[in-house]
Amino acid sequence: MTRTLTTVTMQLADADAVVARAQRGDPVALEKLYRAYAPATYNLVRRICRTTEDAEDVLQETFYEVCRSIRNYRGEGSIWGWIRTVASSKALMRLRRNKYRDTDELNDELAPARQGSPALRLDLEAALDRLSPTARAVVWLHDVEGFTHEEIASQMGKSVSFSKSQLARAHQRLRLWLDGGVAG
Amino acid sequence: MSQEHLSMELLLAVRDGERSEPEQVAAHAHVASCEACRAELDRLHQRTAMLRALPTLTPARNAFPAVQRQLAEDLRHRWQRRFAMGGLAAAAALAIAVVGNDLARPAELDASEQLETAMSRSQVLERTLNAWRPETRAMDARTAEIVIQLEDRIAEVDGRLERARRLAEQVELWQERVGLMSALVDVHLTKATNVDL
Numbered sequence: 001m002t003r004t005l006t007t008v009t010m011q012l013a014d015a016d017a018v019v020a021r022a023q024r025g026d027p028v029a030l031e032k033l034y035r036a037y038a039p040a041t042y043n044l045v046r047r048i049c050r051t052t053e054d055a056e057d058v059l060q061e062t063f064y065e066v067c068r069s070i071r072n073y074r075g076e077g078s079i080w081g082w083i084r085t086v087a088s089s090k091a092l093m094r095l096r097r098n099k100y101r102d103t104d105e106l107n108d109e110l111a112p113a114r115q116g117s118p119a120l121r122l123d124l125e126a127a128l129d130r131l132s133p134t135a136r137a138v139v140w141l142h143d144v145e146g147f148t149h150e151e152i153a154s155q156m157g158k159s160v161s162f163s164k165s166q167l168a169r170a171h172q173r174l175r176l177w178l179d180g181g182v183a184g
Numbered sequence: 185m186s187q188e189h190l191s192m193e194l195l196l197a198v199r200d201g202e203r204s205e206p207e208q209v210a211a212h213a214h215v216a217s218c219e220a221c222r223a224e225l226d227r228l229h230q231r232t233a234m235l236r237a238l239p240t241l242t243p244a245r246n247a248f249p250a251v252q253r254q255l256a257e258d259l260r261h262r263w264q265r266r267f268a269m270g271g272l273a274a275a276a277a278l279a280i281a282v283v284g285n286d287l288a289r290p291a292e293l294d295a296s297e298q299l300e301t302a303m304s305r306s307q308v309l310e311r312t313l314n315a316w317r318p319e320t321r322a323m324d325a326r327t328a329e330i331v332i333q334l335e336d337r338i339a340e341v342d343g344r345l346e347r348a349r350r351l352a353e354q355v356e357l358w359q360e361r362v363g364l365m366s367a368l369v370d371v372h373l374t375k376a377t378n379v380d381l
Contacts, residue, residue, distance in 0.1 A: 026332065027252075027325030034248045042243040052244065060247040064254050067325070124234050143232050168193040174231060175192070 019079050022070045030067050037080060038063065041087045047140040048091040050098070050133060058094050062087040088141055089155050095133050127177045135170040142167055190214060190221045199228050252325050259324040295351050302358035309365040318372050327371060334368045 018036075021029035041062055046055035065086050073082050128136055134156070141147040142163070147155075149163040156163070190198070194211040202208050215221050323331065341361045348354045 025323050025325075025328035027329045030325055031248055034251070038247065039240060039242055043240045046241045046243075055241075056243055056245065056247065059243055060250050060254075063247060063251045067251060067255055068258070068322075124231075124238065128235075139235070144236050164193060164196070168191070168196055171196065171228065171231070172192045175227065178231065179227060 015079050016075075019070070019073065019075075022067075023073070030070070033066065033070075033079070033083075034063050037083050040080070041083060044084060044087050044140070044145060045091040047128070047144075048088070048133070048137045049094055054094055054098070055091075058087070058090045061090045065090070084145060085151075085155075088137075088145070088147070092137060092155055095137065124174075124178065127174050130177065131170050131173060135166050135173075138163055138166040139170045139174075189218065190224070195221070195225055195228055198225060199232070255324040256326060259322070259327065262322070295355050299351065299355045299358055302355065302362050305362045306358060306365055309362065309369050313365070313369050313372065316369075316372055321372070323372075330371050331368065334364055334371065338364045338368065 015036075018029045018032050022033055038059065042055060042059045045058040045062065046052065049055040049058055062083070066083055069086075073079065128139070131139065137156075138152055141152050141155075142149065149160045149167075152163040153160045190211055194207065197205075197208045198211050198215055203212065215225055318331075338361060341357055341364065345354065345357045345361070348357055
């Protein structure tokens with residue numbers, strides 16, 4: 001699969017120069033980084049976090065970390081790739097901290113009533129929301145953000161097979177909820 | 185394999201072009217010959233495309249001011265720890281005080297002495313700042329902004345000094361440089377908010 005980054009609403013044309021200035025502590029450059037990458041960062045963490053409040057907290061935590069650690073960024077990979085990794089790590093940490101009851105289970109307690117009923121098919125947004133936080137995070141990080149299973153497993157502190165299994169089970173559920181059929 | 189339809193895990197492997205396992209290689213071959221699995225793979229591709237096409241969610245508030253406050257608070261705590269250790273910070277404060285005293289009574293000195301005094305004090309402040317090694321210190325956004333402004337102004341004064349020919353003008357510029365250097369040391373060693381630009 002071609003790795004496709006999610007929508008970065010404003011790419012920095014002069015990213016290298018802005019990063020270099022940010023690494024020297026230039027506050028204007030730091031704010032420029034925030035304005036360039038906050039929308040995409042928020043979109044990522046909001047897809048993982050359960051509430052907007054959690055997502056906004058994680059957005060703040062992410063850029064606090066970015067500003068503190070920008071000097072450690074060595075230019076290996078894009079600046080967005082680096083910020084994205086910080087953001088996903090923070091969002092997954094938030095998930096663990098909240099200790100959702102259904103962290104490792106699909107949130108499909110309502111699914112039987114919807115199976116095979118086209119009238120009750122969910123749209124994609126609603127279907128995503130019904131996945132467990134872990135499954136939703138794996139789907140988003142892998143299929144949209146382009147993280148590898150190895151990267152996801154590392155960030156979650158789980159195995160690669162766990163990540164693959166979560167992705168497959170999530171797609172089975174999405175397939176069922178969206179198309180009404182039975183897959184796999 | 186050819187008699188059964190593919191599991192979601194193998195469909196995902198085909199979608200992602202994985203061929204590292206024999207089962208995955210067989211899955212690619214199976215899709216080529218199985219219309220039902222090809223249709224399922226198409227649905228998977230469509231679903232993935234739909235996921236990527238979901239609208240971008242945007243935050244309700246600008247988080248950057250809160251980030252800046254956190255960074256400033258960090259800096260304040262670091263300063264408290266450093267000042268508690270005394271040492272260089274105290275020495276630097278003393279240097280600033282001495283410079284301040286000398287500059288406070290320029291009228292008692294003639295122009296040449298004033299020039300010599302200002303140049304000497306500028307060197308003291310340069311040494312103090314170099315010993316502090318500001319390039320190794322973290323600073324918050326507001327501090328960095330003030331440092332940049334001060335450094336720009338010092339560079340501007342240095343440019344004017346190169347062109348200055350009259351003694352009185354040189355004295356005035358060197359004294360301005362000492363003032364700016366003093367502020368720069370101050371902003372590095374104390375709170376940025378105390379510096380009035």
